[in-house]
Amino acid sequence: MPSLRSSSCGKPLLLEMVLLMTLGIFVAGFTEKSHSALSVVEDSGPVSVDDEEAHVEELDEADLDVFQPTSQWQTLKPGQAVPAGSHVRLNLQTGQREAKLGEEQQARYLREGQRVVNTEAPSFTAEELKEALKMFKEGVEDPRDTQAQQDEDLKARFRPLGELKKDLEALNMVVETDVQIMRRLIDQFNSSNATVAQRVKALLELEYLVHQVDNAQNLVSMGGMTLVINCLNGSDVELREIAAFVLGSAVSSNPSVQVEAVGGGALQKLLTILAIPHPIPVKKKALFAVAALLRNFPHAQIRFLKLGGMQVLADLFQTAGGEGLRIKIITLIYDMIVEKELMLQSGLDQIPDSSHQERVRQYSQVTLLPVLAEQGWCQLVPEVLAAVDHDWREKVLRTLLAMMPRCQEEFRLNRALGHSLGDLQRQYQELADNERELGEEEGYFGEILTLVDTVMLKVR
Known part of the structure; x- marks a missing residue:
């Protein structure tokens, strides 16, 4: 066979062969299919997890490397899937496949107002699409x-x-104010048809309200305080008890109500309840009211002493079955002594005004310590040291120290007191040592031991 080069028609034949090979490769580029199946994506924007369910289900989790064509020719990577309708060609100079949007795709996007994909715009990666597919299948x-x-x-x-x-x-x-409620309760109490139980209930509701300073003052202005004081000497014992309870709550830390109560004769009626036979619960409420009336009110304290209040308390102190009342009485005595001392000392540290001078004058007339010595309290108070309650012992020791200016000599002569102090010193020394072993250098028992040592030092 003659050589192609020697044939006169060699050049045309060679050109035909080259064209046929190029056409074959070009057609193969169009007919080549990726191993992954991909449906047509109408929106050329970045792939989103919000695409329709059919699109998500057709994605192959093993290969999601999808080529996104634009209006310009771009090089295809090996294995990339090409959307249907795209133009694909073989670049003879580089030997690489290239693709871009087909004319029909571009026309449809422009006709429907859609944009051509910008390859530099943010889009989801293959890993993100896999995670979205996983979440979709798991029902997240x-x-x-x-x-x-x-x-x-x-x-x-x-x-x-x-x-x-x-x-x-x-x-x-209808929302009632406190004043309206109190007025209604007073009317219920004064009703002629009210039973004892209904009156007791009305007083208990009043007691709840008069803890507030304004309500207690309103009780006075509407005549309720007179009603309560009158109940203190009524015929029903339960009404006396609850009336004393209401009175004590109303006058607590309320000077203007204290003045009204003392002026209305409440102190005399309360001392009467304490002096004559009554159940212990009634006496407890009456003692509570007396203590509330006397605290920080020197005028009431002077009147209390003139009415023989300490003698009434001394008799109550020694009443059988009244052990629970003893510590309350001792606490009241201690508060009255210390209150006067603090007032007299405070006058030395400030510029006195007329009100302060009047209070100092009134406190100077409260002769509690001499009355205590005269009425045998120097012997009565030490008896409570025999109690087993630590709190009771602490209060008694503090009261003994407060009474020391008037009772020191009697304390020295009281052998029972000396024995009690010695026993307490040994007991609290051991308890204080145990506290220190536990790391409490200034514990509660150490404080009581200090009180015992101080009292013993003064009575030697």
Whole structure:
């Protein structure tokens, strides 16, 4: 066979062969299919997890490297899937495949107002698409749906303010002020048809209200204090007890009400309850009211002493079955002594004004310590040291120190007191040592031991 080069028609034949090979390769580029199946994506924007379900289901989890064509020719990577309708060609100079959008795709995008893909715009990676597919298959809830459900649950738990107002109006509710309630309770108490139980209930509700300073003062202005004081010498024992309770709550830390109560004769009636036979609960309430009347009120303390109040308390102190009252009486004595001392000392540290001078003058007339010495309290108070309660012992020791200016000599002659102090010193020394071993250098028992040592030092 003659050589192609020697044939006269060699050059045309060679050109035909080259063209046929190029056409074959070009057609193969069009017909080549990726191993992964991909449906047509109408939107040329970045792939989103919000695409239709059919699109997500057709993705192959093993290979999601999808080529995104634009209007310009771009080089295809090996194994990349090409969307249907794209133009593909073989670059003879580089030997690489290239692809771009087909004319029909570009025309359809422009006709429908869609944009051509910008390869530099943000898009999801293959790993992100795999994770989205995994979440879709596992049924992971959308955070937006969860938040919406939380909002619905919150609305279900609370009702709008407008609905609540309508419900209250429908119930025809009337909100009473404290003053209105107190006036209603007083009217119920004064009703001729009221039973003892109803009057007791009315007094207990008043007691709850008069803890507030303003309410206690309003009780005085509406005549309620007179009603309460009159109940102190009534015929029913239960009413006396609750009336004393109301009175003590009303005058506590309320000077103006203290003045009204003392002026209304409350002190005399309370001492009468303490002096004559009554159940212990009644006497406890009466003693509570007396203590509330006397604290920080020197005028009431002077009147109390003139009425023989300490003698009444001495008799009560020695009453059989009144052990629980003893520590309350001792606490009242201690408070009155210390209160006067603090007032007299404070006058030395400030510029005295007229009100302060008057209080100092009144406290100077409170002769409690001489009365205690005269009425045998120097012998009565040490008896309570025999109690087993640590708190009781502490209060007795502090009261002994407060009474020392008038009772020191009697304390020295009291052998029973000396023995009690010695026993307490040994007991609390051991307890204080145990506290220190536990790391408490200034514990409670160490404080009581200091009180015992101080009293012993003064009575030697």
